[in-house]
Amino acid sequence: MTIAALPQQPPQAADEASASDLLNSATEALRARRLAEVAELELAVRWAVTNGHARDDRDPMLTPGGDGTPAMREHAIPELAMARETHPTTTRALLADGLDLVHRLPRTWAVVEAGRCEPWVARKVAVLSRALLSEQVVRVDRAVARAIAGHAPSTVLEIARAKVIEADPETHRAERERSRHERYVRLSRTDEYGYRHIIARITAGDAAWIDAMVDRVADILTTTMGHDHNHDELRSLAMGWLARPLDLLKLLVEHTDTEGSADADTDQPAQPRQPVWAPDHMADTVNRLCSLPARKLAKLRGRGRLFVHLTDDALRTGTGVARVEGVGPIDVSQLHEVLGHADVTVTPVLDLRMRRRVDAYEHPEVVKDHVWVQTGGDCFPFTPRSATRDGVDYDHAIPYDDTGPPGQTGPHNSGPLRRSHHRTKTHGGLTTRVVGPGRHLWRTPHGQAFLVDHTGTARLTDQQAIAMTEAIEDGVELYFH
Structure with a gap:
């Protein structure tokens, strides 16, 4: 009996089959990831239900979600945050979104629960509609549920915004009016190279004038620095000049043509003309500035407070890393960019080997400085070290x-805590011990244990936490590797 050989699959067909498998796997991975996010939302809602009743009169309740969602214990949020290894604010947002989806946006939640859309889009809709009353949010839920599975996120969010306005036009008008009075200037976090963003909300007119002034200064800087900087870099440098009004005024005056042209008909000498950007009172202002003594001129620069940490070796060699509180680590060579021409006060280095103790409840400044330098920031678990002393x-x-x-x-026996974290520790059943310089051991009401030190936050077993507590009572610092 002869068996005919099966034809071999051509390479192109094999490649197509492999590509098809990869695409199918990508779809399955997408659905698995969505369902995992759904499970996280469900767990958060269950935690809210579990902690839906106050333990006593000193156990505050709050409602993370919108109108119609249940309240929960405020001090239960940080413990869930620790289990999720994230900040309490992030976990509170998850709780609020989950409660809103389940109780206020049930049609949208059904689509999310089935894994047919991106959970983050639904969470964004929950945030956009949170200010609506429970009977008003129904309009948003119906429209979004029809669109969220088939439309792009931007389209879904546009629909949600429109329905929020339709549901409560009076509140929208009031919010629009209120937003006109919301002005701010904020700084972003420092990146790894020592740069920050300035983010401001100002009137369109002021924004246009600032933009024009930055462009003007950048054009002037082009004459001296243009060979080594592109236009965006020069505009960035120009922003720094706005913080030095005296230097800025000098720069503008030196690079502005104030000589008028001669009148060809009358041969009269040219009359100085005032720059377009200059206000009518400029001449008087300049005269007053010229008459001020140097000490008063220095006060025009304003005052700021920065804490800079660097070694004597970095000061001596001009190389190394400096740490600026509220800014982060920067190269020592960048210090002149941060400090500029400011007057600098040098304070002695704290000897952290000293055992500073006092008998009073209040922390004296020298103890605060010691605790702050030793800890390096807020010692609450999974909290960014962005706080200031x-x-x-x-x-x-x-x-x-x-x-x-x-x-x-x-x-x-001390640790720096933001006020909200301090309240949570005091009233939320959390306990902590200082188990070494800059090392803080935390225990939660349900038996979780975490160590916060210079490496961040690490989860400990119950046995490790007990051993560490007993060791420090005997004056021994215990480390696990």
């Missing part, structure tokens, strides 16, 4: 006892 409370890890032993206040 003036923006935190200095908390006693073991609560201060008026009848207790002396020396309860010091780096051995």
